[in-house]
Amino acid sequence: MPPRRATSGQSAPAISANHFCWTCVCILGTSLVGQICLLVSLLGRLAEVQHAGEPQSSVKIANASTSSAIDVELSQKGLATPAAVGTSMDFLAVACAVGADQDATALFIRSYQRATSSELVLLVEQMPLESDLRDSGVDLTRLKLERVLPLPSMWSMLSREDTYIFYIHQYLQRMPGQVKIMQLSNVDDIVFQADPFAWASEQEPGLQLFLDEPGVVVNSGKTWKLIELCYGTQAARLHSKPRIPAGYMIGSSADLQQFVSDLVGEVTLRGACGNRPGVVNAAENFMAHLAHPGISLHLHDNRRGPVWSGEHVPANSFVSDAENHVINEDGYQYAVLRSYHAHDELWRNIQRKFEQVQAPPDFHAPDTCAAFHVEACDMPGHDLAHTPKDTESDCCAACVANVGCGAFTFSRSRRHCWLKRPGGAKKHNPASDMRCGVRVVEATQGLPPTGIV
Incomplete structure (x- = not known):
């Protein structure tokens, strides 16, 4: 029987053109999203496979134009310190050696490596020869050399006593890994008698700064003139405050990094007075003696603390123990000696302590x-x-x-x-x-x- 025709008044439902196009778009869109998700998943898996097969570099130099060549060079010379790169550690020292005397730098490194097993990052302008470092008694396995980046225009006009803090700031901004306690310093006129981290690890968390000899106050010498120039009437708030010498600090890593960042920002902000030698120390004293939000700051006495500054101590009036270690008023060895150049006898003792191995008795040195x-x-x-x-x-x-x-x-x-x-x-x-x-x-x-x- 042939199919029955619809009677007049009953017609099949019709699909409009607009409804048909929207349906097509939905189908195609769903298909495209699915393909994109699949492609992203495949690319991620491919990246994991490639990464697993690549050798990992143990040295990072932040100068992008030369980092590849330097990585290879340092790896071949054995100058890399794997523990100091891209990992978490308890202690790390960062020291600036740009423009420093090579003998003072050698004394700094050798005394540091004798006093502590912690790693040392040395900021340099030019990479020294491996042979020169080894001949001076340096343990290359515990030293990482980091080439500094060019200074911005404002900082390039400052003296070396000021620019060291910007070089350290540069490194801290790109430093890989995490550190609990950090030491930041210049290398000039600083040597070590004991492990500073052993002392710092027993202190309350925060930034540890060290005062000059009692009686040496901020409102004397060039530091006060700079504070007056930079801060005007606010300088009166520091009157008779004890002076904090430049060049050394230790403490909780987060507090140090925050303080250094703020210090660099403060000097940059005070551009009108910022091209005079000592401006960093002036700003450091101003910031340290006033409330500094977010940082727990501790000041330590020169005669009883772990860090000794000899700049204003009367010549050769220090006290030593039987092993020629400089000791404080409580009879403990100072961990760090600063400004030892002001005392010739101390300087000689330090040099003798770190002389190279003596030649055999029958050796006759050339004239x-x-x-x-x-x-x-x-x-x-x-x-x-x-x-x-x-x-x-x-x-x-x-x-x-x-x-x-x-x-x-x-x-x-x-x-x-x-x-x-x-x-x-x-x-x-x-x-x-x-x-x-x-x-x-x-x-x-x-x-x-x-x-x-």
């Missing part, structure tokens, strides 16, 4: 003064470095060991040696006990051995 023309004279200016030395031969040897040294002057009565850059002029003074020596090669290049000016 280091044979490389110099030495006579009674002085040579003002052109200073490279200075150091206490007991004999003229010791002074000659110090100049030979310093690649930039072309001459020296030595005082017998003061037992002190000044290393000189090439090109200085000699001066004769019959009443002086000064002796000066010029490398023979320098004398043949325009500085006559007998040329008394």
Whole structure:
């Protein structure tokens, strides 16, 4: 039987064009979303597989233009410290060596490595040779070298005593990993007698800062003049407050990083007074002696704390124990000695303590003064470095060991040696006990051995 036709008045439902198009769009959209999710999942899995097969780098240098080459170079030289990179650790020291004297830097590193097993990050402008570090007694496995980045224009006009804090700030901003307690410092005029982290770990959490000798206050010397210049009438709030020397701090990592960040911001903000030497220390004293939100700050006495600053201590008036360690009024060894250059006897003790292994008894050292023309004279200016030395031969040897040294002057009565850059002029003074020596090669290049000016 043929199908029955619909009667007139009954018609099949019709689908409109708009409804048909919207249905198509929904179907296609659902299909596209599903394909995208599948593609993302496949790409993520592919990245995991590739990452698992890649060797992991143990050194990170933040200079993007040279990081790859430096990573390879340091890895080959054994200068990387895996524990100090990209991991969590208890203690870490970060020290700025930009522009520092190489002998002072060597004393800093060697005394630090003898005092503590904690890692050290050294901020440098140029990568030193591995052989030079090893010859100076440095343990390369516990040292990480980090090349600093260029300074911004405002900071590039400051003195080296100020720029060190910006170099440290740069590193802290890109520092990998987490640290509980951190030490931040310059390397100039700082050595270690004991582990500073052993002391810091027993203190209340926060930022630990260390005062100058009792009686040395903020409102004296150039620090006060800078505070007045930078802060105007607010400077009166610091009147008679004890002075905090620059160059060293230790404490909880978060508090140190916050304080350094705020300190850099404060100096940058005070641009009108910020191009004078010592402005960082002026701002540090201002911030430390006033309420600083969010930071628990502790100040420690110079005579009874763990850190000694000898800058304003009367010459050679420190107290030592039987092993020549400088001790505080309570009889404990200071962990850190600052401004030891102000005390020649202390300087000599430190040098003797960190001398290289002694030569065998039958070894005859060459006459280091044979490389110099030495006579009674002085040579003002052109200073490279200075150091206490007991004999003229010791002074000659110090100049030979310093690649930039072309001459020296030595005082017998003061037992002190000044290393000189090439090109200085000699001066004769019959009443002086000064002796000066010029490398023979320098004398043949325009500085006559007998040329008394």
